[in-house]
Amino acid sequence: MGPAEPAPPRDEDPRIASALIHNGDGEYLLHLRDDVPGIREPGCWSLLGGAREPGDRSLEDTVRRELREEAGLDLPVLEPFAVTGALDDGSGHASVRVYAGRWEGDPARLPLTEGVMLRWFRPDDLDRLRMHPETRDLVRRHATGRASVPSAAARHGAGAVRHIVGLHLYLEDPAGRVLLGLRHHDSAFAPSTWHFLAVH
Known part of the structure; x- marks a missing residue:
């Protein structure tokens, strides 16, 4: 008897997987999506990821495939972080399984195939970006759970005048x-x- 086939996702199961990618400087990799109708979060800064396809045996397979297809990324470790909601393609809300991973590269060198650009942002930058509130909250929730990163004042020296x-x-x-x-x-x-x- 061969390995069991993966159970088809139930309607309430997440069918979208995204990657919350961070680096050692406390920054998060965000993807500026195309501003076109009919896609999820048009014109917004968001996480890389996409919908599950028939060939994906798991949502981790989904997010790894999307990272390769969209940005040529292959992260050695991706860990489940959260299940959250995101705007779907106009049909309402859909659950999203979010995986966290670390990467230290230059996003300008990635072969981006979808969207406008990839860029690192610190959590303090998020309020000035056009992005879905749940994505912003997700990044901040992850950031509060990480080891603290030195503040700008600490990096420039206590008492320094900038x-x-x-x-x-x-x-x-x-x-x-x-x-x-x-x-x-x-x-x-x-x-x-x-x-x-x-x-x-």
């Missing part, structure tokens, strides 16, 4: 095209405008 300097990056290709970024509508500086990449 001087904030604004930087704008001007990038032009050989054809004379200039790279601009669309700033978030809640940005304190130049909201909802196309602008040079800027940091401080």
